[in-house]
Amino acid sequence: LFQSRDGSVWAGTANGLSRIRNGRITSFSTGLLAHRYVSAIYEDQEGLVIAIAALGLFRFEEGKLRPYLADQIGESPFIYQAYQARNGSIWLASGAGLITIKNDQAIFLTHEDGLLDNNVQSIGEDLEGNLWLASAKAGVACLKDGLVWTLSMKEGLYDDRVTRILPDHHGNLWMACPRGVFRVTKRQIDDYLGGRAGKVDSIAYGAADGMKSSECSYGAQTPGCRTRDGLLWFPTTRGVVAVDPAEVNFNFLPPPVAIEQLIVDDVALPPTENLELPPGRRRIAFHFTGLSLLVPEKVQFRYRLEGFDQGWLSAGDRRAAYYTNVPPGRYRFLVTASNNDGVWNQTGASFSLRLKPYFYQTPYFVGIVLAVLALGAGGVYRLRMFELKKRYLAVLEERNRIARDMHDTFAQNLGGVALQLDSIKMQFTDIPPLLLQKLDQTSQMIRYSLAEAYRAVRDLRARILETRELAEALPEIAEQTTAGSGVVLDIQLKGTARRLPSIAEDNLLRIFQEMMANAVKHARARKISVELAFDTTSLTLRVADDGCGFDAEKAFSLGEGHYGLLGMQERVERLGGRMSLKSQPGEGTEILVQVPMTT
Template identity: 30%
Template sequence: MFAAWCIAALLSACAAASCCAQTQQVQNWTTEEGLPQNSVHALEQSQDGYLWLATEAGVARFNGLRFQRYTSANEPAFRSDDVCCIAAAEPGTLLFGTANGVVALRDGVFRPVRGVSGQVLSLKRESDGGVLVLTDSGLQRVSGETVVPVALPGGLVPSALGEATDGSARALSGTQLLKVRGTTVATLGVLPAGVQHLLADGNGDVWAATGSSLELRDGKLTLLRRWQVGRDLPGSRLESLQPWPGGVLVGTNRGAAVLCAREKEAAAILPLANDAVLSAVVDREGDAWFGTDSSGLFSVRDRSIGSVAGLAGESVTALAQGTDGRLWVGTRDAGLRSVQVEGTVARTVPARLASDVVLSVATAGDEVWVGSPEGLDQVRGTRVDHVTAADGLPDDFVKSLLVANDGVLWAGTRRGVALLRDGRVDRVMTAADGLPSDVIGAMLQDRQGTVWIGTLAGLVRWDGKALRAVPMSYGSSVAIAALHTSGDGTLWVGTGRGLSVLSEGRLLPVNLSAVRGSVAAVLDDSFGNLWIRSAAGLLRASAAALRGCAGKPVCAAPVRQFGVADGMPGVELPSLGTQIAMARRDGTLWFATRRGVAVVNPRESITAAVAPGIAIESVQVDGRAVSLAPTVKVGAGGRRVTITFAGLSLSAPGQVRYRYLLTRFDRDWSAWQPGGSAEYTNLPPGNFLFRVQAMSVEGVISERDATVTLHVQAPLYRQWWFYALLLLLAAGGAYGLYWLRLRRVRRDFATVLQERNRIAREIHDTLAQDFVAVSLQLEVTSELLRAGAVSAAKEQVDTTRTLVREGIQDARESIWAIRAEASEKTLPARLAAVVKRAESADLTVTGAYRQLPDSREREIFRIAKEALGNAQQHAHASHIQVDLVYSEDAILLRVSDDGAGFDVAAGAAKAGHYGVRGMRERAAAIGATLTVRSAPGEGTCVELRLNDR
């Protein structure tokens, strides 16, 4: 678009005086729209399509709608927010010159360039991707990660750095002009003192600018031309100089001007006349962007739509073209106007019309028919004839007019349609004749001669014999507002619900999301596009694509939307009239608005088909932004993932449409739709690749997909190690159950063994000893009987009988113990009973009695009885002392005698003797400590200590 900037800028001043003014569209962004600062020092478009801006308050990235700021506060790579310049290095890399070194942006990551320090004054890119860096300490070259110094001959110190279109650079040291390519420096000659900006163009010429003038010199530095600021250039001070399509752009403190090579005149860019222009760039879609000193960022582009001089502000209601090329314009308040070929607009009807409110206009030869709320006017030269209901019209409110091929005038009213021949009403057709409604809207005659009549309740056609209704796929009647046959004969219908097309005898809807409400006009151009006038403004789409959408639930055809920013005087639909669009014979399209007439040249409205860039800007999990990386981790608790992306078409960013696909989750691509985000909820664990594409307003799809991988982490209960842990726990649980079972079996076996041992001890301590005693008594009795001592034998028998009774009692007690029956007697009482039966034995109980569990008291009692029995039977003691002591924390049992004593170690090891061993086992069973002290001839002391606190 801006390849012809020299010519366009020169013509911009005179264009405003023409009938159709194709003015420039200007848009401005400042800090109020998110710009870090209104002083924009440098502009650069990156490979992905973003526009980058350098300011004294950091770097900004612009996607056409929003600014993203990068400063030392959110990017540690920036040690200074004062950024002077930007240069594109190798593909995908940008370098930013700051007041404290250079920062590189590679693969979305900012990193400081090591080896470059100090204040950066300028950056210039070379054709091989290297960048020359001019700092306050000298000249260096950055290539990838490598930084090397560039030495100037003779120790010269560089003061300025300029661009050259041959891929090299120009350096200035004092007045010496140098050519720099890589690290090679060559001297070219001498320039005048005071040069601040310079560049070399494709002709080999050198442009050198001081603060007050600009000079053009040839390759030998011979002066060719000089422009003076304030005389030949706007303003009083030159601010910037850079290559421009067709020439150079000169930025001054009062705007900018384009100088074509070897041309004397400078073309000022009028919209920038009030501020200093510091930087400029033409993006890949052909739009120009300008950075100013205090007014922020500007975009300047040719408007796609012109307007008609003299009709600005008029509410236009109807348009028609005469056979002589004259254009007739009906208005809501100012009657009928004529637009002459030379562009003047005048009230051309000298005689008064029936009304200044024009509803419809039609031409037939030298006649002009005008419909109004007061009837129908026939204008021929200066003569005006009125036709009203008194003359046969069904109603005076004439909404639409059609001059048929046979010269018959069709006049649509609120009470039917009238056919006029030679200015007289010949016939009237109403609902009684087959019209769906008496309220008539648009009317049209196609190439075959069929007349189509739109009504408030549907569409009918007149084949010369009868009215035939057109079937519709709406389910109910619909108002017809516009009719148009395109170049291929297709009938397009604007209805109160949008756009429709006649297909195979039926009226099918074209469900365009961009169309809101009623479609008031439809036209086509010679490039295969359909132009649709609706409440959303003016829309352009491919007619073939729209035909392919007929009858489908959603139409995804690319739609270009035009509004006030594109030059339309207004987007509101006229409140009256049905004939609000017209195609002139020169190919231009005219559309009525409430503020004048919009004129479209279809050829000029078509911009270069440039594929938009596409980038993913952020990922949020449950409303919280996460670090944007090739793989984004989504925690197990993340329920909602929102991905924001931008289609990088700076000319029409709001009209970019998107489709996306989440592999392993979505079955297919989404439909093309506006908006810049996608949301997913409750994603299952796993890896998912998100892909998004952008389609420009011209229908061009981005060349590559923007992608990001989502790694959705499984919850704890679905992690592999969790399953391994469950397996280990199950194995541990099974082993635990096995161990518990084994321990129970062992405990049961130990209990049985303990019970067997206890029974063995019981038998040893009671029955065995009693049987031994009985046996001894019987032997004594036998000896006495043999000796004839009957009386003594009788006493022995009585003693034996007593021993048997005691043995029986002991056996019963053992049986009770086996049956776990607790004794009704306390431990001291039971000990007293045992001691009482023994000879020469005494019992002493000390302390306050406290009851112990039956099992413990029983074991203590058995130990005491065993010790007492041993003292009686084996020690032959003359005195036995039994002490039972209840202290605060323990119970002490002591059985001592003055008998024969024995060797404790030898007695414990002696086979067939279980007394001491049994007592120890009983003590261990209740957690007590048993001590046996004895020696031959010194008596025996058995002591048991049980701690119970």
């Protein structure tokens, strides 16, 4: 139904359009209107506009139809309602979203713009001029200052299937749905739209409030309207319901709440404070009630189990809360209720309980298990270290046996050969010079081999680095090498001593042994200076003596017999370091070795 500016009442029917003017009814049901359903009617400055199902919008002028905005709206969307807001703007509720007509331009507002559902079935306007859109399955939406706000059952709406929204003279919103009529107060709407509240409370009305049927019917047309006397009219499956908001009494009295009993694994228990439950209880049910003599069936409940639930849970009108598999611990159950007008009891009822754990669920058991695991791990570690030590000692024992055999056989035999050659040179004075030179070279090679044999024996028997760091081992080796020789030692340690990789320490130890042996046996030094310096990136070892010295340029010539220097050079290069040698006959010798700490 629509009343135009000239006072005519227009009715859209399933068979065209009818006009009531001056007590006469005129029907228009020919042409495009024949057997066509007119679903919406409105009037703009140019005249009447009607919506014909499956054909779109048309201008109606003196019984003639002219397509309107066909290139923008088309024929497909069904238009449920045409609404002219108080500011004069035209809005269409359609199956393709909300449509507004401005300067002969159709602008769509859809799901992409924030609507929960494109199927908008009716439009309402509150006292502030905000538009409210009803959807048959996705709650309601509010168009406020160009922004879309949505409201559904998740935010406290009584039902998502809203078919009509009507404001009363106080600004409260009344909504129709298949479950009846419900109301949301203006204060709650303002708090929600203002961001001060995240939910609203819906006050429902049904058969208990005088309705013959709580199911509000709806079809192609938007059901319900507000008349000039302030009454709100809603159609139901058993007639029309009229609501007078001025006569609706508000119930300010919150219902008292009581927890009646606790049922644990089918055994009823009284809800006494600090109740303790034995271990293994799997099913817990809390039974409660709220007293409201006015409309008891509309009492709503919400509850929470502190220590288990993250927040309040809505029970609706159910008077029980059920929990399964609650872990052991201390909890407090709270329940509150609201009356038929949504006034909540802010105190509610509560009591605490404790679900005892099995022994294996206690911290003591966990501590014992951790301690046993720690002891077991420690025992396994100790056993592993014992086995490793046993194997290591066996390897050392074998090395010592090999060292003894080398010393007692190979080294002794080489020493005997060297003595025999010296004896030949002493007994025979007429040895040709060339042969004498060969004998000297052979004697030097044998002595070098003998020195290498003794060094190999020392390598096999060296255990000093097993219990000491390099900075502690070098002074001890220096003292052992010079013992009984009268050599004066000057040993200096610079920087903070740190451990190197074992292969680096072992090679440096052998290099130092060679340095000290050369200074004592070959250079016949009276004083030896040793300097071991640590810095952040490298280690420097310097050994200087005041011995006889030699020609450093010929130091690495095999003919000169300096095989030990070649071995030292090779060891240093393997460590990624460098070695320098300074020596002149009669001026002593200085050897400098520098290796990186990360070797």
